[in-house]
Each structure stands twice: as C-alpha cells, then as structure tokens.
Amino acid sequence: MVIGWKLHGDGRTPPPGEVVRPGERLSWPRTAGIGAQHVVAMFGATFVFPVVMGLDPNLSIMMSGFATILFLLIVGGRVPSYLGTSASFVGAVAAIRAAGGDSARVTGAILVAGAVLLVIGVIVHFLGGEVIHRVFPPVVTGAVVMLIGFNLAPVVANTYWPQDQWVALATLCFAVFCTVVLRGFWSRIAILLALVFGFVLSWVLDKTAGEITSMLPGQNLLDGAGKACTAEGPFCVATAFPHDRLNFSAVKAADWFGFPHTHAPDFTTSAVLLALPPVIALIAENTGHVKAVAAMTGDDLNPVLGRAIGADGVGTVLATAVGGSPTTTYAENIGVMAATRIYSTAAYYVAAVVAVLFGLCPKFGALVAATPGGVLGGITVVLYGMIGLLGAKIWIENRVDFGDPVNLVPVAAAIILAIGNVTLKITDDFPLQGIALGTIAVLVGYHLLNAVRRPDGAGGGVIAPAEREIGGPVRPGAAGEPGRPGGPGEASDGGGGGSDAG
Numbered sequence: 001m002v003i004g005w006k007l008h009g010d011g012r013t014p015p016p017g018e019v020v021r022p023g024e025r026l027s028w029p030r031t032a033g034i035g036a037q038h039v040v041a042m043f044g045a046t047f048v049f050p051v052v053m054g055l056d057p058n059l060s061i062m063m064s065g066f067a068t069i070l071f072l073l074i075v076g077g078r079v080p081s082y083l084g085t086s087a088s089f090v091g092a093v094a095a096i097r098a099a100g101g102d103s104a105r106v107t108g109a110i111l112v113a114g115a116v117l118l119v120i121g122v123i124v125h126f127l128g129g130e131v132i133h134r135v136f137p138p139v140v141t142g143a144v145v146m147l148i149g150f151n152l153a154p155v156v157a158n159t160y161w162p163q164d165q166w167v168a169l170a171t172l173c174f175a176v177f178c179t180v181v182l183r184g185f186w187s188r189i190a191i192l193l194a195l196v197f198g199f200v201l202s203w204v205l206d207k208t209a210g211e212i213t214s215m216l217p218g219q220n221l222l223d224g225a226g227k228a229c230t231a232e233g234p235f236c237v238a239t240a241f242p243h244d245r246l247n248f249s250a251v252k253a254a255d256w257f258g259f260p261h262t263h264a265p266d267f268t269t270s271a272v273l274l275a276l277p278p279v280i281a282l283i284a285e286n287t288g289h290v291k292a293v294a295a296m297t298g299d300d301l302n303p304v305l306g307r308a309i310g311a312d313g314v315g316t317v318l319a320t321a322v323g324g325s326p327t328t329t330y331a332e333n334i335g336v337m338a339a340t341r342i343y344s345t346a347a348y349y350v351a352a353v354v355a356v357l358f359g360l361c362p363k364f365g366a367l368v369a370a371t372p373g374g375v376l377g378g379i380t381v382v383l384y385g386m387i388g389l390l391g392a393k394i395w396i397e398n399r400v401d402f403g404d405p406v407n408l409v410p411v412a413a414a415i416i417l418a419i420g421n422v423t424l425k426i427t428d429d430f431p432l433q434g435i436a437l438g439t440i441a442v443l444v445g446y447h448l449l450n451a452v453r454r455p456d457g458a459g460g461g462v463i464a465p466a467e468r469e470i471g472g473p474v475r476p477g478a479a480g481e482p483g484r485p486g487g488p489g490e491a492s493d494g495g496g497g498g499s500d501a502g
Contacts, residue, residue: 005346014341022080022297025346034342035350038082038333042351046084048191050325051371052380053093055103059260060085062359063324065352067315071329072345072352074311075304079293080337080345082352083315086328087383088278088285089113091151095434096271107320108265109275114316114326117279121310129305132283136443139407141284142394143442144277147418147435149388154421156380163214164245164374167205171198171378179382191379198375202245211244214373245372254366260359262322277439282328284394286312289329296334297343406453410445414438 008020011027025031042064050060067083093106101109124132161168175194182190205212286309294301301308308329315327333351337343358364395402402408416422418438 005344008344018341019297020342020344022077022299022343022345025344026342031344031346032350034340034344034347035354037340038347038351039354042082042084042330042333042355043192046355048195048379048383049085049087049090052090052376052383053106053325054097055106055325056260056323058359058362058364059262059323060319060325060359062260062356063319063322064327065355065359067319067327068348068352068355070318071308071311071315072348074314075307077345078299078304079290079301079308080343080348081289081293081308081329082333082348083312083327084330084333085325086278086282086285086316088145088148088281088328089275089326090384091148091435092274092278094152095274099270101268101271102266103323104263104266105268105271107263107323108267109271110326111265111317111320112267112272113275113279114313114320116276116313117282117316118310118313120279120283121306121308121313123306124309125306129287129302132287136280136283137446138394138398139400139411140443140446141280142391142398142400143411143414144280144391144435144439145284145394146388146391147414147438148278148281149384149386149391150415151418151421151435151438152380152384153419156377156384160373160377160380163377164202164212164372165377167198167202167245167372167374168377168381170201171195171375172381173378174198175379175382191383194379194382195371195375198372198378199246202372202375206244206246245374246370248367248370251363251366251370254363256363257360258362260362265320265323273436274434277435278326280439280443282312283309285328289334293334293337293343296337406446406449410442410449413445414442417441 005023005025008014008024008026009018011025011030013026013030014020020026026034046061046064047057050057064082064084068081071079071081071083089110092109096106096109120132171194174197175190178186178190178193186193287305290301290305290308293299312328319325319327333348394400400407402411415438418435421434422437423433424437
C-alpha cells in the first residue's frame, strides 16, 4: 500500500500488545501526535549536521521531508522510515572544504555519491542482498564507519572548540549527562537538549562575563555566499576579535515565510572521490535499519531492501541537486516505533509535511545559524566520537576476529592512512588522501589478502556465519537505550533508538 490506510480498531490508542501496522492508522489527531514525535526524534541531527557541514539547515530540513515522501512511495509503504541528514558525509565535507571547495562543490560530490547508492540499490534489487555482504563484509564496513568519525577530530580541535572552550566543555558535559542519566524520550533528544543548554549558557555569559575574543563560526572557513574564504572576503578575518556569543540580529530581520536559498551543484573528480567512501556506511545503515523494521513488524522486507537503498540514493540526489544535505534512514525514528508499537506510514507522511513547513520559515533557519561556536564545539565531540565508535560496534556485534591478520593488517593500515591524512599523489591534480585512501586500503587490502590466503576468495572476516548481515540490524533496546546492532533473529520489542551518527 502506498497512500491510503485502514483505520486500526476505533482509531484510538491500541490496547497493550496490539500494534498498528504500516498500512493502518489511528485517528488523524492521534496520527498527527505520533508524527510530531517523529519530527522531534529526527530534528536534532537533521538540523545540526547541515550546520556542521556549512549547508543551509532550512533547505536541508525541507528536502528531508520531500525525500521521506519519495522514499515511502518507492518502497510501496512497506518500510516506515524517515530520511534525515546523514552524518556519514561530515568528514568528506570537511576535507573538501579544507581543499578550498565551496558548498556547490560539496553538494556536487555528494550528489554523485547518491547516484552511486541508487545504482547499488538497483543491483541489490535484481541480484539480492547477498552481493552486499560479499563485497562489504563487517570488517570493511566497521573500518569505514570508524574512519569517517575519527577523521573529524581535527575539525573539533581546530575549528569549533577554540571559539569558546568553556562553553564547549559545559555543553559537552551536559550532553553526556543527558545521554547517560535521562531515559526514554529525553535521552533520544540529548543533543537537542545540549544545544538549548548551550544557547542559554551563552546568553547568561554574555550578560555577566561580557564579550569573548575569538573567530565566529565560518569566518576562517567560508564567506557569506558559501564559497571558499579569501583574505578579501566580506566575512573573513585573519585574527580573533571581541564579540558576543549570541547575535540574534539576523533572526529579527528574517521573514516568517520564504523559500530557502538554493544553488546548483559543481563537480570535480577530487571532491567526488572524497564523497564516495561514505556510500559504504549508507549501505550498512540502510541494511541494518530495514532488518530492524522487519524484526519489529514481522514482515519479510528482503524483497524491498534494494528499493530502500536505491530510494535513499534518490533522496540524496534530490536534496543535493538544489543545495541540500545528504539523507539516510534514521534509527531515532525506528526507536519511536519500537516504543509506541505504531508502525503506520501515515505518521511519517505527517512528519514529512511538518519538515517541509519548517523549511519554509527563514526565521527558523536564522535561529539555527546563530548557534554559538562553543556550543557546536561541545556537541561535535560527542557526535563525531559516536560515529567512530559505531564502527567498533559493527565489529563487536559481528564478532570480527582481529587475531586473523587478514582482518587486522588492512584495518590497521587504513586507520593510520585516514586519521593521519596521508596523501598519495596519483598525479598532481589527482591526489588520494584521508578517508578516501583509507577506504581503498581496507577494501582492496582485505579482499586481496583473503584471495591470496584462500584462492576461492570465500570466508574470512568474521567468526559468525557468512550470512550475518552488514553491521547487523540496528536492534532497538530497552526504552531510552540506544539502538544496537544484532545478528539474525535477534529481534526485540523494546523501545529506544540509536542515532544517525552512524
């Protein structure tokens, strides 16, 4: 069923033990309430990561709504999911901008990556999911996800943290506190709560401690048009200067309604190569999330796995074609379904429409853009670290054997190449470095060593059976507990959900 739902019972909250299936819905007011929960669940990461990547958060949120609607149509309403901003491209974007790339070059590179994901989805649809597990075994997938996260450490250290180290530290501590101590719904929005805390703390310090001397976010990176910053740029400065932590002048001047600023993508080979490794992470995310939804609903979703992967690729292409952010299915929203046992796709359509309306409010975008640099410094420590450790989680849940040199050596080499930002110059105009070089090292190295040891190229990589899926499905845990990967048949009805930071 694509659009059109059967009313579940009398349309009221279902009794304990009953579930609302994807093709069903509650009354529209209750469906709107569930949709609002999905908006809150996706909201934090969907607007934080565009800010971190230097992209328009208004446009990104609006396009996430359109991408979600398109996703639901492509999968025929069988996989209830929300497509929010993907964190997997943050490292690639940082590398592209460090090389002088502007927002057009960033979105052009990600658009190509989305097209590649679409092609992979088509291949999986016709050949079956086994092709994914053979090409990208858990040892490779986990390594790529880890490289994406840990390669971002210099961005925190050199860009965000120095802007206001004490606010950054306080925001970091508050985010950790909320994540660990709070439960259920509040734990899922810990990053959003930390952002609010950072805003309030910055306002209090402006009133009590006065101005701070630092660069504002982006002044040493981009100019107002989103292009590479030059010494003559209107917003570029060479040294730190005194300023308030919070500046709401742009918020006051912004309109309540208006279309976000769009721009066409620009394509360069070097930028595209940097954006391709995250495709592996997106494959792992989508595969795990589809498995998790299948475990909760009891439906066999293997026939639509390729459609889900391809639909994510379509969403990314659509969003970046106009200057938006890359998309991916969100574990946070899977957690909401696990907690409520309401799997209705109608709620996701409601959430998507709300996201589009948010994107049409420039005042909201101006408020997001006013986020103090110190606040970003605190939350990115947590977000980037979580991305990296999700790679380790893939290894653990799939029981990757690092006593086997076929697994150990390529991963060890890839980590040093990527985090050390080692450069391999193929030609003067075609260098491989950082995440791109590390990904090639672990992917080619693993399969080459495995083929040398076993001429048939079979086996290796995990102790568990080869049928174990990439990264395992993101299995929802107890209420408020982050979603965690698990092997086949490890379904759980518990609540909770993970983060897109993976």
